[in-house]
Amino acid sequence: MPEYVLTNKELETLVDTTDEWIQTRNGIRERRILKGEGLGTSDMATEAVKELLQKRGISPLDIELVICATTTPDMQFPATANVISDKTGMKNAFGFDVSAACSGFLYALTTGAQYIETGRHKKVLVIGGDKMSSILNYEDRATCIIFGDGCGCVLLEPDTEGYGIIDSVLKSDGAGRAFLHQKAGGSVKPATVETVMNREHFVYQEGQTVFKFAVKNMAEVAAEIMDRNGLTSDSVTWLVPHQANKRIIDATRERMNLAPEKVMINIERYGNTTNGTLPLCLWEWESQLKRGDNIILAAFGGGFTWGATYIRWAYDGNKS
Numbered sequence: 001m002p003e004y005v006l007t008n009k010e011l012e013t014l015v016d017t018t019d020e021w022i023q024t025r026n027g028i029r030e031r032r033i034l035k036g037e038g039l040g041t042s043d044m045a046t047e048a049v050k051e052l053l054q055k056r057g058i059s060p061l062d063i064e065l066v067i068c069a070t071t072t073p074d075m076q077f078p079a080t081a082n083v084i085s086d087k088t089g090m091k092n093a094f095g096f097d098v099s100a101a102c103s104g105f106l107y108a109l110t111t112g113a114q115y116i117e118t119g120r121h122k123k124v125l126v127i128g129g130d131k132m133s134s135i136l137n138y139e140d141r142a143t144c145i146i147f148g149d150g151c152g153c154v155l156l157e158p159d160t161e162g163y164g165i166i167d168s169v170l171k172s173d174g175a176g177r178a179f180l181h182q183k184a185g186g187s188v189k190p191a192t193v194e195t196v197m198n199r200e201h202f203v204y205q206e207g208q209t210v211f212k213f214a215v216k217n218m219a220e221v222a223a224e225i226m227d228r229n230g231l232t233s234d235s236v237t238w239l240v241p242h243q244a245n246k247r248i249i250d251a252t253r254e255r256m257n258l259a260p261e262k263v264m265i266n267i268e269r270y271g272n273t274t275n276g277t278l279p280l281c282l283w284e285w286e287s288q289l290k291r292g293d294n295i296i297l298a299a300f301g302g303g304f305t306w307g308a309t310y311i312r313w314a315y316d317g318n319k320s
């Protein structure tokens with residue numbers, strides 16, 4: 001997480017909003033912002049990757065594949081995964097980025113798991129992170145209050161005892177792109193003086209429509225993955241929900257009939273870090289996780305994209 005804390009109070013000085021409005025509608029009190037010229041998503045990822053490798057005592061040369069889920073790559077090309085590999089010395093790895101907005105980490109996790117399941121690779125690093133402040137209009141109160149910067153990562157390794165990533169339900173509906181997108185900067189509308197003047201390089205969101213789809217789809221997919229794996233509200237140990245809006249998280253929890261203490265929530269401190277939310281929750285709660293915990297990850301994002309993943313956790317957090 002970057003150090004700079006952007007509070008609701010500071011946002012009150014930038015746009016016509018209030019701390020109370022933001023906390024009531026969204027559950028966010030503050031978010032982190034990556035300050036400093038020349039710093040991008042890869043710089044946050046580099047810190048996360050170094051911390052993980054050090055914790056596990058693994059050389060960067062052992063990593064075989066790097067998948068980076070991001071909506072704010074360092075550049076259009078090359079892939080941010082390659083930049084991260086270079087900055088951390090993962091010289092034996094190949095890498096690529098996954099673009100699926102706020103569901104990107106789930107898509108990347110499922111993709112990485114396939115390389116492990118087939119036996120092709122033994123150490124796959126999956127990174128999720130965004131520097132959302134680079135595409136936010138701090139004059140648009142409907143969007144700038146929601147998002148923050150942050151990045152997390154996980155290491156996938158083989159397991160032969162039935163632990164790990166058991167199942168994923170991933171969905172998308174491209175018709176939803178109308179309601180949440182970045183208008184310019186791609187091949188349809190390359191950057192021009194006009195696109196910059198018209199502020200078309202920022203996040204465009206029709207919040208109410210996104211909210212309705214997110215509430216319905218995230219809850220449905222979480223219920224679906226429980227059903228098809230025979231999980232009940234008692235046997236699920238944790239829900240790790242995408243942190244977009246506290247009310248969306250509550251609706252998902254209610255649909256799953258889970259007790260509030262089984263839900264990882266840090267939206268009040270970090271806001272929506274897009275691809276960062278899920279790995280950052282796992283990072284914050286890792287010491288509480290136990291071998292055999294049944295964990296459901298659920299996300300919804302631009303595209304529209306959404307999904308849920310079922311993990312049977314493989315180790316005791318305090319022994320990691």
Ligand SMILES: CC(C)(COP(=O)(O)OP(=O)(O)OC[C@H]1O[C@@H](n2cnc3c(N)ncnc32)[C@H](O)[C@@H]1OP(=O)(O)O)[C@@H](O)C(=O)NCCC(=O)NCCS
Pocket residue numbers: 016017018021022025026102141142145146206207208209210211214244245272300301302
């Ligand atoms: C963005 C969001 C918090 C807005 O909440 P909402 O209850 O839908 O609010 P609305 O957009 O209907 O706006 C209600 C009113 O608040 C105003 N408003 C919007 N943003 C505001 C802000 N930051 N501060 C104060 N007022 C605000 C609107 O202008 C509107 O005023 P009006 O009634 O006079 O027109 C909510 O729609 C949301 O969370 N959507 C999903 C966002 C999301 O999850 N995105 C990421 C997907 S992964």
